[in-house]
Amino acid sequence: SQKIEQNSEALNIQEGKTATLTCNYTNYSPAYLQWYRQDPGRGPVFLLLIRENEKEKRKERLKVTFDTTLKQSLFHITASQPADSATYLCALGRYGGATNKLIFGTGTLLAVQP
């Protein structure tokens, strides 16, 4: 069955540094990959979408890469701030007619220290 791993359950970095989060997957061929932010007790909040034919996407301080050969996505937050502290989830999806279910990783808890 498909497996999605997000490296390290927790990541601690200093304010101003770049946070890099990893999402690796096996036994699956996603058409797209999304990154979400989740705060405690809240629903996931969409951040970025990248499709299989795209190598890189950027949005303000966020950057995501997608390597279908390595079966890996990297998510970067530059100039990190304490307000960026949250759990970050990667989610994979495929086009399949009338369904677009997402398969989520377990998440990486990011803590940005002031």
Next chain:
Amino acid sequence: EPEVTQTPSHQVTQMGQEVILRCVPISNHLYFYWYRQILGQKVEFLVSFYNNEISEKSEIFDDQFSVERPDGSNFTLKIRSTKLEDSAMYFCASSGDLAGQETQYFGPGTRLLVL
């Protein structure tokens, strides 16, 4: 900015009781979903709904579960006879038309506790 809303935010029920979780998706969206997240675990897909019918469901979504879109705005998840292991956060999500069906917008969730 449009958002998905869910009610109630918290629900406590006795084992064996029926619960209905309610969601109002983003108004022009066409695809609707329910996911759940057991405390400390990952978000898991339950069911997707399109054109007034279930388009896919997971193994978790057994005969105790049902979904309905009773009118043009609400989307509900019913658990007929709750079990202890149904305790979780339940998230409703919706996504747009064919041009933007990939991105799912999630509601704040309903925390269900089965005693």
